[in-house]
Amino acid sequence: MYVIIAVMIIATRYKIELVEGTELFKIRNLNAPLCPNCGSLCSGYDNRLRRVIGDDGQVVVYQLRRLRCPVCDALHIELPDFIRTRKRYAGSVIDDVLNGRGDCCPADDRTMRRWKHENRPPETSGFFDADMIKLNYSQKNRGGQKENAEEE
């Protein structure tokens, strides 16, 4: 029995084209879609629709390809790099917020806070680390005072 693992194929060179007779957009990948598991050339399996909210707050529906690997039988969704997994907003909207340019962001405050939280670099993140640094600093000072006291 096959265990099918759904993985993304991220398209970095692509054209966005209107699907004729619809209001859907499709991604034409300019690179050959290779299986992330085994590197084989994948072929079209079916399509999935994906709603993405742009920086103007407008919803655009993209028709994304699901591709099948002929060797390991896995199905992969083909995502252009501006669509983030499990995110309703376009990558550029999220990046603007993370870079402090989120003034015109269509997302609500709670969503923007979550993006910032998710993208915090671990070494500089949050109150805990800041408190630890303060603690170490004051311990050092105390140690220093103790040494002085012993000298007296």
Ligand SMILES: [Zn+2]
């Ligand atoms: Zn494969």
